[in-house]
Amino acid sequence: MRNFRHLENVATLAYDRDRCVGCGLCATVCPHRIFAMRDGKAEVLDREACMECGACALNCPTSAITVTPGVGCADYIIQTWLPGKRGASCC
Amino acid sequence: MDDLAGYRIEPYVDGFLPTAHARIPRVRTRPTRLDRLGTCRARLGLDRNNYTVNPGLYAIGSPGPEAPVIVTANYKLTFDTVRFALTGRDLWLLVADTRGINIWCAGGKGTFSAGGIAEQVRKTGLERIVSHRRLILPQLGANGVRARDLRKACGFEAVFGPVRAGDLPRYLDNGIDEAMRAVTFSLRERAEVIPVELVLGWKLILTAILVTAVLSLVGPEFSLNAILQRWALAATATGFGLTAGAILFPLLLPALRTRLFSLGGAGLGLALAVLTPAIFPEHSWVATTGAGLWTVSLASWLALNFTGSTPYTSPSGVEKEMRKAIPILAGSTVLAAILFVTANFL
Numbered sequence: 001m002r003n004f005r006h007l008e009n010v011a012t013l014a015y016d017r018d019r020c021v022g023c024g025l026c027a028t029v030c031p032h033r034i035f036a037m038r039d040g041k042a043e044v045l046d047r048e049a050c051m052e053c054g055a056c057a058l059n060c061p062t063s064a065i066t067v068t069p070g071v072g073c074a075d076y077i078i079q080t081w082l083p084g085k086r087g088a089s090c091c
Numbered sequence: 092m093d094d095l096a097g098y099r100i101e102p103y104v105d106g107f108l109p110t111a112h113a114r115i116p117r118v119r120t121r122p123t124r125l126d127r128l129g130t131c132r133a134r135l136g137l138d139r140n141n142y143t144v145n146p147g148l149y150a151i152g153s154p155g156p157e158a159p160v161i162v163t164a165n166y167k168l169t170f171d172t173v174r175f176a177l178t179g180r181d182l183w184l185l186v187a188d189t190r191g192i193n194i195w196c197a198g199g200k201g202t203f204s205a206g207g208i209a210e211q212v213r214k215t216g217l218e219r220i221v222s223h224r225r226l227i228l229p230q231l232g233a234n235g236v237r238a239r240d241l242r243k244a245c246g247f248e249a250v251f252g253p254v255r256a257g258d259l260p261r262y263l264d265n266g267i268d269e270a271m272r273a274v275t276f277s278l279r280e281r282a283e284v285i286p287v288e289l290v291l292g293w294k295l296i297l298t299a300i301l302v303t304a305v306l307s308l309v310g311p312e313f314s315l316n317a318i319l320q321r322w323a324l325a326a327t328a329t330g331f332g333l334t335a336g337a338i339l340f341p342l343l344l345p346a347l348r349t350r351l352f353s354l355g356g357a358g359l360g361l362a363l364a365v366l367t368p369a370i371f372p373e374h375s376w377v378a379t380t381g382a383g384l385w386t387v388s389l390a391s392w393l394a395l396n397f398t399g400s401t402p403y404t405s406p407s408g409v410e411k412e413m414r415k416a417i418p419i420l421a422g423s424t425v426l427a428a429i430l431f432v433t434a435n436f437l
Contacts, residue, residue, distance in 0.1 A: 052405040
């Protein structure tokens with residue numbers, strides 16, 4: 001997926017190393033292989049590959065990882081811009 | 092069960108497997124004509140929103156109580172991909188009720204969740220059918236399933252298997268490896284979403300053709316020939332925009348020199364738009380410029396829309412690009428219409 005990159009410095013992914021308990025679930029679930037385990041802690045290898053799916057944050061037992069997940073369809077985003085249109089559908 | 096009044100056996104079921112607890116439908120692991128037809132219809136977007144199988148427990152081959160349990164979605168394209176990948180295996184397939192949505196999107200929406208899977212475990216009496224307490228989940232479901240919640244809800248441990256169903260046999264034999272854990276966006280995967288993009292875009296296509304047909308009528312000269320010529324120009328420009336934005340863009344995506352979808356789409360649109368004056372020498376440069384600008388704008392918008400079909404753009408990134416691109420696209424579309432109509436008066 002190295003050939004596929006979108007904008008940089010936009011993803012909401014944040015990682016607090018002090019809170020990591022080293023369970024390794026983030027490294028397991030990330031479909032872009034952003035995390036790896038080193039010395040009993042998770043390490044962020046490639047933050048710019050994040051597509052904000054939210055799998056790591058959902059499975060992190062100590063909320064060491066946070067990310068605002070969402071749907072990346074243009075149609076959906078336009079619907080959220082319009083007033084009174086919450087819970088728009090996609091996919 | 093197969094002779095109960097009013098019941099009909101689904102064509103993907105080829106028999107029933109007796110267990111101590113219940114009779115479990117056994118699924119075919121090779122596609123039939125009906126499966127292929129259904130796949131084509133779903134890929135074309137015809138009944139994509141209602142292409143489902145009933146949730147519950149199915150058998151593949153002749154699984155025993157020790158056989159692994161694989162969890163999947165009740166979108167039939169997903170269900171088919173999983174069962175066809177498992178030809179010759181003996182295992183259980185637990186189908187969650189994702190409302191006919193694929194795993195990744197259902198995870199994002201919350202319909203593929205620990206609660207939903209636990210509900211199917213309870214309904215099917217899975218704990219009486221298998222002796223182990225382990226469910227193999229698709230890795231892409233991890234955005235909806237918190238593994239520890241599943242154990243709390245039904246006592247089964249969640250193990251994340253590979254991203255792609257096609258890797259399941261290798262995973263079952265040898266365990267996981269890095270390649271199975273990463274998403275891909277191959278030429279084939281990009282090509283598969285082209286038809287549905289085109290079909291779902293029919294409203295946009297129809298609107299474009301209607302609007303340009305109306306714009307062709309504006310002008311001092313009302314000869315049928317002149318109107319038809321303008322209409323042919325407008326329809327060609329729309330066709331070029333669709334080709335560039337919805338066909339060429341997905342195919343050429345990794346080769347484009349920009350990360351901006353809108354810019355990449357616009358570039359491909361321009362590559363086709365420059366052909367317009369050569370195809371329509373009878374039109375003024377004002378008309379062909381207007382038509383070309385419309386091709387570029389449409390291709391750019393369709394490419395921007397394609398972000399929703401990729402497995403790597405983040406919502407934050409897409410929104411940022413949209414905020415910049417949409418005002419420009421709106422402006423260029425209006426300018427295209429002005430040029431096109433102005434040419435009618437020249």
